Amino acid sequence: MGEPESQPDGSECLLRFVDVSKDFGEDGSALRGMNLDIHAGEFLTLLGPSGGGKSTALMMLAGFDTPTSGDILYKGQSIADIPAHRRNFGVVFQSRALFPHLTALQNVAYPLRMRGIARSDANKRAREALNRVRLSPLVDKRPARLAAGEQQRVALARAMVFEPDVIVMDEPMAAMDMDLAIRMEEEIRQLHIDLGNTVVYATQDHTEAIAMSDRIAIMNAGAVQQSGTPEALYEEPQNAYTARFMGETNMLQGTVTSLDAPTCSVTLDTGEEVTATAINISGAGARTRLSVRPERLLINPDGLPPPNRYKARVAGMEFRGDHTLVHLHLASGTRLEAKVQNSQAEGDLGSNDEVEVGWHARHCRALDPPP
């Protein structure tokens, strides 16, 4: 794993958010200097909590809203002055926004008809698009007669049928039940692979983002916290927010005692000495948050040198199918969680056992200070 993705050069960059800010006044989420590059043909996901600015960014990209300051570039040109209907971007809404008075076929043919394509041609292409999302038997039904997943597939077909340059999807799977969402994830991913168009996707669900995306941009407080491949974001978060949002992690607070790049020594507030990979550390004396993923905690490790090695008591075990979550209490009171793969567990761990727990310094990342 090298550096998280560096700034790509302008030639392969299709869309670029440059210091985009949006001020809604008193209400609503705002963007505060959002910077992001989106490459041609990639599946990019904006991942973040509601109110983090994802939707605002997407709505501006689609042309329903304009930035208060900053600019959005498409192929190097500002699109601020291009109205939404001439951007040729497909949009899939969380609400699906199908036209209730039109049948599935008419819905999908709509963008083609708006482009002046004759009815018979438009219908033919719409039929093909619906076929691609496996809805052929339902073409003549109105949206209200379709199930949630079918509606979303119509919306997908409608946003793709006119071969848009970019497809924008604003939380299309929110409020779907999990089974359906997982199936839709696969379908959307497959469509993206088959058609090769650029997709800008928004979601609050990190597993969804990880499963689907080529690249993820973590958004919070109106700005991109970090962007990169799912793997990079998960394994090499650059800040505590990303570390937390991408999945479960042990977050420990402490003070840096010495910095010796790429590692540093940290004294936890509870007293333990830890060696960690320095990420956001300015120097000795800085406050920091350490992040270690639970699956990186080793129980009774062999050959792991101190200091990342501590005596602990097993406070509880949660069976979770493929793995078991082990709650550990250090003598100082620090609480840690470790994931033990059940296929590799030796089955000799029990509650109240005295164990040793540790981790490699490369898996423990010293991030930005606590607020």
Next chain:
Amino acid sequence: MTADTTADTSAEVQAEVQAEVQAEEPAETLGRRLSRLAHALNRPSRLTLMSYALCAPLLALLGVCFVLPLLFMMHTALHNPVIGGAWPEFIEALREDHDEVPGEPVFRALVQGFQQQQEDEAYKLTLKPFSQQNPELWRLLQHSADTLPPEHFASAKAWFIGSDPAWAEADTWKVIRRVAAPYTTHNLVNALDVTLNPDGNLRLKPEERRGYSLVIRDTLIMGFWVTLFALLLGYPLAYRLVTMRRTPARIVLSGFLVLLWTSVLVKAYGWMAVFDRHGIINETLMGIGFIEEPLALRPSWALLIVAMTYALLPFMILPIYQSMRRVSLDQLRAAVSLGAPPARAVLTAYLPATTPGIAAGCLLVFILSIGYYTLPAMAAGAAETTISMLLVEFAITIANDGMAATMASFVLVIAAILFWFYMRTFAPIRGEITRRTSQRVSAR
């Protein structure tokens, strides 16, 4: 026995499941809804019985105060009251005789009637329907009654035909039979300004003798304009309300409700204050020296349409507002993102999704406008007449119950036809269009 019942029930359940599966295909039909209702009625749980019991007073009230008077009104419109009560023997004989020109017993009964009429002044009224419906026949009857010899004769038929050959004509008797029938289309025919030939064909009255049909036509035209203006004013207003923030929208809506609750008389009086000879408009225009003499703004057709439009505007706005609230802004955005310029997006994505509201609003406003009395009477009273004014004229001034009931029935029938059309056209798709397709419904 028990086993049989169980088998039956399971077969029923199966049939029901099958029906449900099939119903996935076509839109839910009336038949299916009825069968489901029937199903629910066949299994009266305590709860449904209870709910019916709770509804019973309402149903009774509806029946007594709404359905019965309507039926009575329509009966009055078609009823032929006078002759049946006056010449029972004649009617009886006529009904038993089916020949084109009836036989001796009918003529004898007629003689009896004439004799009674001569004895009793009240029977003079008997001939009134004849005089109204067919003056020629009335003259024929009068003539025969006047020349009726006092002595008995061998054949009444022979005497009548001898006194006037018209008695031997089949047409004469067709007319008599129609006048003597217990029910008559006379009021209806009269209201539409047509006449009935003896052979039952309809013929429009000559133009100078038409009256009621013109009133009906004018009322419908007025209803059309009022509906159109209310729609043109109401639709953008409703859109503005939907796009407003919640609190100001509520304030404006309650403003409309106040307008709705305000007595029609108060509103009408307000309009008079504005449009009167010495009203605000005239005073202002004269004040700035634009006119010398006050304009005759009231009574007038234009004022009526303006006043009615404003009085009925809430009925247009509320259903449209409701249907607009169900259309999410995302639909408009979707249309634009799919390549529709804003105006076209509104026409193709927004407007059609609100058609159920538009139709409901138009239906309400049109039906209410053609039955409105107070405003037309005050705003256009002397200048123009509407169906409702005619109705009041018949019911109170002239005391012609039949014609009053006929006029009322017209309004009712027009309303019923429009409602039927609305249900047929919009009810099947309304559910599909107005149901939010977004998952927000389930999320709630």
